[in-house]
Structure formats: structure tokens, C-alpha cells
Amino acid sequence: MGNGNKAEMLIAVCAVMTSVIALFVAWDQGRVMRAQQHGAVYPVIQMDGFVSTSVDRASLGIRISNSGVGPAIIESVRMLKDGKAVEGLSTYRDQLPANYDLSWAGLTGRALAPGDEITPIDISWKREDITSAQLAAVAEEWGGLVMEICYCSVFDRCWRARDLGTARAERVPRCERGTTDIFEELRTAPRLPEPEMPEGDTP
Incomplete structure (x- = not known):
């Protein structure tokens, strides 16, 4: 060469x-x-439970906030009990002490902007309608539920956050879009106790 x-x-x-x-x-x-x-555009969903009392009111519920820098698109929400999905919250609602006020907000399909906060459930009573022991019992009963939210960024990167009081989320390949929202069920009227019939009367 x-x-x-x-x-x-x-x-x-x-x-x-x-x-x-x-x-x-x-x-x-x-x-x-x-x-x-x-x-x-990295979103960070924070889930927090609260119980509060004042002279006039007692309340408990859940707050969801986005402490990230991008919108969180919430694809699905589940409640778990002992690792198994709870079908609805009506049973828990029906066991509440009487005379409560309940407000709810759906989460599935919602885009939560950075810094925004939403309260999917808020249950409250006049202070004279519930004792501290009753409030503690309700908080313990509802505290046995584990909340799970699957959410995505605008670039379709997705995470699953589970349990209250933590912002740590697990990366997942994708989120399955929920067809229902467990909090929307609470729009239905609560089940009322059957009226007592006077003795000797038949329905």
C-alpha cells in the first residue's frame, strides 16, 4: 500500500x-x-389526613396537594384495606355518628396544578354532636384505609403514591385510567335507619 x-x-x-x-x-x-x-414539569403528589377540633366544630378528612413544579394528571384513585381494594366508602359513611356534614370532590381525571390543593373528603360535626372518644374512633376506623393515587406528568411519565403523610412515589410504566371515582359515590344520600314501628302495628 x-x-x-x-x-x-x-x-x-x-x-x-x-x-x-x-x-x-x-x-x-x-x-x-x-x-x-x-x-x-415534575409533579409531586402529597397526601395528608387531618383531624381538627375547635370550640364550635370537629372535623376530619384528606387533603391532596401538588408540591412539584408541573401539573399532576390524576388517572386513578383507590382505597385499600389490608391490601385489598375497597369497593366504596358508603359503609364507612353509614357508621358515622349522626348529624355530620360531608363534602367531597372527585379526583379521577383531574389535573392538579403546582401549588394547588384539593380536599376530596371533609366530614364535620358541631362540637356538641360528637364526643372526643367518638371522633377518635372515627379517625381510627378511617385511618385503617390506605389511599393510592396513580398520576402522570404532561410527558406521560407516571407514578403511584400510596398512604397518607408521604410524598414518596414509585415510578410506574403507566397508569390505568379509572372509570369511576371512589369519592363520587358519596354524592348519594346516606342510608337512614328504619323507623321504629309502634307495638302492635304491622307494616
Whole structure:
């Protein structure tokens, strides 16, 4: 092989190496840019339970907030009891002490903006209608439930958050879109006790 052919071969090898290096740099820059884009819209769902009392009112419920920097698109919400999904909350509602006020808000399909907060359930009583022992019993009963939310960013990166009092979430490949919302069931009227019939009367 002559000197001319060697020089041409060296130039060709250098050109290939330069192309490979340029391709790697472009890929790495794209990776960094994608990471920056995802980081700029990273949602963090925080779930907190609360129990509060004042001179006039006693209440308990759940607050959901987004402490991240991007909107959280909530795809599904579940309540778990001993690791198994709870079909509804009506049984828990029907066991509440009388004279309560209940407000609810659906979560499934909602986009929660950064810094926003929502209260999916808030149960309250006039202070004279519930004792401290009753309130503690209700809090313990509802505290046995584990809340699970699956949510995504605008770039379809998804996480599953579970249990109250924590912002730690597990990355998941995707979220299955829920067809129902467990809190929307609470819009129905509570089950009322059967009226007592006077002795000797038949229905």
C-alpha cells in the first residue's frame, strides 16, 4: 500500500471517528435536554389526613396537594384495606355518628396544578354532636384505609403514591385510567335507619 493510500485510509478513519463522536455528543445533549424538560414539569403528589377540633366544630378528612413544579394528571384513585381494594366508602359513611356534614370532590381525571390543593373528603360535626372518644374512633376506623393515587406528568411519565403523610412515589410504566371515582359515590344520600314501628302495628 502506497503512502497516498495510507493517507486516504487515515482520513477516512478520522472522518468515521469524528462522525461517531458528533453523534454521541448530539445524543447526550438530547438526553440532557429531555431530562431538563421532564424536570421542569415534575409533579409531586402529597397526601395528608387531618383531624381538627375547635370550640364550635370537629372535623376530619384528606387533603391532596401538588408540591412539584408541573401539573399532576390524576388517572386513578383507590382505597385499600389490608391490601385489598375497597369497593366504596358508603359503609364507612353509614357508621358515622349522626348529624355530620360531608363534602367531597372527585379526583379521577383531574389535573392538579403546582401549588394547588384539593380536599376530596371533609366530614364535620358541631362540637356538641360528637364526643372526643367518638371522633377518635372515627379517625381510627378511617385511618385503617390506605389511599393510592396513580398520576402522570404532561410527558406521560407516571407514578403511584400510596398512604397518607408521604410524598414518596414509585415510578410506574403507566397508569390505568379509572372509570369511576371512589369519592363520587358519596354524592348519594346516606342510608337512614328504619323507623321504629309502634307495638302492635304491622307494616
